Amino acid sequence: AQSVAQPEDQVNVAEGNPLTVKCTYSVSGNPYLFWYVQYPNRGLQFLLKYITGDNLVKGSYGFEAEFNKSQTSFHLKKPSALVSDSALYFCAVRFSYGNNRLAFGKGNQVVVIP
């Protein structure tokens, strides 16, 4: 069954430092992987996705993620964190081809300290 794991509950980082949010996945077949961000009392905003092609995917707001097949990981990264990046981040995997159902990780609260 498709699933994702986000091992950390909260990620604290100082403003200007690199930010990494970890995600590992388990899927049958080729993975379709996504990162979303959620601000308080708001819906999810799409950041980036990996379907095929380059392992390094660039997305919105300066975020990028690296698909690593051998480690079954899709960690989200940003070279220099901003206070405005403080939010809840979700990794997700699509269930199966032809069906857009998503399975979400538990989410990581990112706190960027000024």
Added chain:
Amino acid sequence: GAVVSQHPSRVICKSGTSVKIECRSLDFQATTMFWYRQFPKQSLMLMATSNEGSKATYEQGVEKDKFLINHASLTLSTLTVTSAHPEDSSFYICSAGTSGDNEQFFGPGTRLTVL
């Protein structure tokens, strides 16, 4: 980009009443819409998948008679929480996608509080 709206954004109701939440795709036709439920500081739990013109597919453990879903057009899906109880209080989020598309577009969510 694709925009999905939800109405209302917040609703407070008495126990035993029914509440309808609308999800609309504003600038595209959504062949599939999804309904999620989110508890505070927790992940999204998929409740059901809704395809235009057909019955919704519910995830295991979700009561179809409790959470009625209608997807009458390519731009509108509704979720009705029937005979709501305090334990139904939650943040309900919809998303929409097109056939063959890999991406879902999420609505802003509806905060339901049942007194």
